Amino acid sequence: MPDQSGPPDSVGILVPTGMLGGGFGPGTITRGISLGADVIAVDGGSTDSGPYYLGAGVAKTAEHAVRHDLRLLLAAASSARIPLIVGSCGTGGTDSGVNWIAGIVNAICVEDGLDLTVARIFSEQHAGQLISELERGRIHALPPSEALDAATLGRCTHIVAMMGHEPIEHALRAGANVVLAGRATDTAVSAAFALMRGMPPGPTWHAAKIIECGGQCTTNPASGGVFARIDHRGFTIEPLDPDSACTPTSVAAHMLYETVNPYTMREPGGTIEVASARYTAIDERTVRVEGSRFEPADQYTIKLEGAAVTGYETVSFTGIRDPQILRSIDVWAEFFDQTLTERVASVLELAADTWGADLRLYGYNAVLGELERQPARPAEIGVMLLVSAQDQQTATAISKLANPLLLHLPLPAMNYLPSFAFATSPAHIDRGATYEFVLNHVLDVDSPTGMFRLEMGPSHGF
Amino acid sequence: MASDTNDAPRTLGELALEVRSKNAGPFWMTLEAFMPDEETYRIADALITTELISELYHVAPASLQIFRIPDLHVVKVSFPRPVVQGSLHDRDMHAGQHHVPLANMIVPSPG
Numbered sequence: 328m329p330d331q332s333g334p335p336d337s338v339g340i341l342v343p344t345g346m347l348g349g350g351f352g353p354g355t356i357t358r359g360i361s362l363g364a365d366v367i368a369v370d371g372g373s374t375d376s377g378p379y380y381l382g383a384g385v386a387k388t389a390e391h392a393v394r395h396d397l398r399l400l401l402a403a404a405s406s407a408r409i410p411l412i413v414g415s416c417g418t419g420g421t422d423s424g425v426n427w428i429a430g431i432v433n434a435i436c437v438e439d440g441l442d443l444t445v446a447r448i449f450s451e452q453h454a455g456q457l458i459s460e461l462e463r464g465r466i467h468a469l470p471p472s473e474a475l476d477a478a479t480l481g482r483c484t485h486i487v488a489m490m491g492h493e494p495i496e497h498a499l500r501a502g503a504n505v506v507l508a509g510r511a512t513d514t515a516v517s518a519a520f521a522l523m524r525g526m527p528p529g530p531t532w533h534a535a536k537i538i539e540c541g542g543q544c545t546t547n548p549a550s551g552g553v554f555a556r557i558d559h560r561g562f563t564i565e566p567l568d569p570d571s572a573c574t575p576t577s578v579a580a581h582m583l584y585e586t587v588n589p590y591t592m593r594e595p596g597g598t599i600e601v602a603s604a605r606y607t608a609i610d611e612r613t614v615r616v617e618g619s620r621f622e623p624a625d626q627y628t629i630k631l632e633g634a635a636v637t638g639y640e641t642v643s644f645t646g647i648r649d650p651q652i653l654r655s656i657d658v659w660a661e662f663f664d665q666t667l668t669e670r671v672a673s674v675l676e677l678a679a680d681t682w683g684a685d686l687r688l689y690g691y692n693a694v695l696g697e698l699e700r701q702p703a704r705p706a707e708i709g710v711m712l713l714v715s716a717q718d719q720q721t722a723t724a725i726s727k728l729a730n731p732l733l734l735h736l737p738l739p740a741m742n743y744l745p746s747f748a749f750a751t752s753p754a755h756i757d758r759g760a761t762y763e764f765v766l767n768h769v770l771d772v773d774s775p776t777g778m779f780r781l782e783m784g785p786s787h788g789f
Numbered sequence: 790m791a792s793d794t795n796d797a798p799r800t801l802g803e804l805a806l807e808v809r810s811k812n813a814g815p816f817w818m819t820l821e822a823f824m825p826d827e828e829t830y831r832i833a834d835a836l837i838t839t840e841l842i843s844e845l846y847h848v849a850p851a852s853l854q855i856f857r858i859p860d861l862h863v864v865k866v867s868f869p870r871p872v873v874q875g876s877l878h879d880r881d882m883h884a885g886q887h888h889v890p891l892a893n894m895i896v897p898s899p900g
Contacts, residue, residue: 377874579861583861585813587819587854695880713877
């Protein structure tokens with residue numbers, strides 16, 4: 328650990344990739360260390376790929392890819408004697424995700440002879456405790472969601488709380504070389520070490536937001552890592568790929584990326600305000616940013632994420648090439664929905680509100696659905712039928728009932744049965760449980776660290 | 790891409806550097822039109838109104854947020870996701886293809 332006797336003039340942050348497991352070359356790390364990195368920070372999670380990963384508590388990334396990245400990062404952090412911070416471990420940030428990453432870290436440390444102190448910070452929450460907070464009026468909805476009820480909390484398979492920088496700072500102060508955090512704000516992962524070392528919150532939070540997606544803020548978003556140096560008046564940022572560049576436009580435009588509002592962003596302890604930030608080119612690939620502010624909030628709030636099972640699905644796929652059907656594809660699709668609905672009611676005797684189907688005409692209007700204003704006249708169409716029911720057995724049964732329709736359903740006016748092109752045998756695949764994000768709420772808390780459990784140990788010790 | 794030939798751009802997408810869409814968290818969607826210069830920014834700025842977005846995306850006007858950023862030649866629009874992410878009827882998990890209705894809008898030629 329570096330000397331912590333007083334605030335340094337600046338803190339250098341190395342973000343090797345926008346997502347752990349995303350991959351980067353060894354040159355990325357060498358360059359970042361040579362620029363004087365004081366910490367390596369990397370995000371390990373996201374909600375962007377949908378609710379399945381939190382709902383099921385499994386990672387989106389491949390173990391081999393994660394191990395590849397971690398091996399390079401652990402070696403670099405160990406030899407440079409700087410901390411490594413991984414946020415939102417295992418995609419959803421569940422306890423299983425933290426333990427999964429910790430197991431990989433442990434194995435690498437044993438194999439490579441590294442002796443590091445590893446902190447695991449768990450962010451998973453029990454519905455029961457949150458229900459009592461709800462009853463005390465401490466949980467509030469974020470737009471566009473409605474007020475929370477206890478039943479919704481009870482339905483969640485996993486609930487995580489998004490930590491700010493404080494639990495990570497707490498682990499670093501306790502001597503962690505490697506911090507493996509459960510669900511954390513993307514920015515907290517990058518901001519924690521700089522805030523601990525006394526850097527001002529405005530530039531630190533703004534820099535953390537800009538670098539958390541890796542190369543996304545550069546002229547070549549596919550190029551990977553970035554390096555930011557935060558000081559007492561602002562920060563500078565440059566890509567770690569020598570062939571890529573940060574420009575005032577590429578950096579400023581990154582505040583647009585996956586944000587609702589490009590000027591303000593709420594963190595647990597306050598709001599990042601960048602409306603008055605000034606972006607200046609220092610050279611052709613480095614940008615200086617000053618004027619960012621952080622407004623502390625009156626009430627510290629922790630955002631909750633939760634996913635619940637919505638049903639069980641089966642997916643079927645067939646292809647239609649017959650020009651006669653394609654000329655009247657809307658008529659065919661309507662006839663399909665009507666015929667399937669009748670067959671489910673008469674054969675399976677299911678109430679209409681206990682199941683659902685989504686017929687998607689890929690090549691025609693599947694992606695945009697009713698928002699499609701200019702459906703093309705296709706040469707062929709991929710027909711996907713997604714069926715949802717309250718259990719897998721029922722979803723499968725409905726799909727089997729739909730099978731002859733996906734094979735032979737004619738247009739209403741046709742006097743023969745066409746046969747369509749199934750892609751596989753069987754034509755259906757059971758998808759298992761499906762999930763939905765059901766929490767978009769914040770909890771008022773008195774302590775930024777109270778909801779998060781810290782466990783520390785040697786890298787060989789768990 | 791903006792064209793410097795005699796073929797006048799026809800759609801916002803052709804006039805822009807990029808028109809894109811993406812989730813902004815699981816409950817919101819955001820669209821951005823990146824224009825190459827001030828002149829084309831003014832065209833995008835005039836085109837993109839609450840009424841247009843509400844009609845193209847079937848969203849309530851009151852739920853729309855439009856950010857006009859002349860310094861970056863960008864117009865950004867955010868609104869609650871009309872279909873819940875990952876639900877049975879969500880066909881665009883990352884909302885990455887929802888820029889197309891906006892990009893396909895016919896615009897007047899610059900100049």
